[in-house]
Amino acid sequence: MSTFETRLAELGVTLPDAPAPAANYVPSVITGDTVYISGQISQNPDGSFITGKVGADLSVEEGAAAAQTCAISLLAQVKAACGGDLDRLVRVVKLVGFVNSHGDFTEQPKVINGASDFLVEALGDAGKHARSAVSAGALPFNVAVEIEGIFQIKP
Incomplete structure (x- = not known):
């Protein structure tokens, strides 16, 4: 088990199999020491989707929990892109988070914090x-x- 996966286990998280693409695209592209991961959507461990508009159907806290599921899927995709070796991960460089919300909702950063906070907790400075x-x-x-x-990954 990788160092990162040991830390995930301490947090009670087991990475799922990397989700398959839902359309005509690839889940990841590696160029040099950089891996680009396609958008990962909020879903429960059983594969069902976490749906609804944050701020109307879901609270900010529920949205943050949904964002955390996206972060877990991102790590699963990185692991798959690295041939199953998550220890090739050097650092998270950038996230772009999209929140399903109405035009007057302005707490998107608090929602995406669910992913950011989780990655820092799981990966330390690399997160x-x-x-x-x-x-x-x-x-x-x-x-x-x-x-x-x-x-960023180790080649």
């Missing part, structure tokens, strides 16, 4: 990253949150 948190009028399958990421 600190640049980030954007934006509103989306709708997301695929009506999911609450979608997050894409850029990661």
Whole structure:
């Protein structure tokens, strides 16, 4: 078990299999020491989607929990891109988080903190990253949150 996976286990998290793409795209692209992970959507461990508009159907706290599920899927995709070796991960470089919300909702950063806080707790300094948190009028399958990421890895 990798060092990062040991820490995840201490937090009670086991990485799932990397989710398969839902359309005509690849889950990750590696160029040099950078891996780009396609947007990961909020879903429960059983694969069901976490849906609804944050601020209307879901609270900010529920949205943050949904964002954490996206972060877990991002790490699963990084592990898959690295041939199953999560210890190739050097750091999280950037996240772009989309929150399914109405135009008057302004707490997107608090929602995406669910992913950011989790990554720092799980990865330490390697989890600190640049980030954007934006509103989306709708997301695929009506999911609450979608997050894409850029990661530095060991070649």
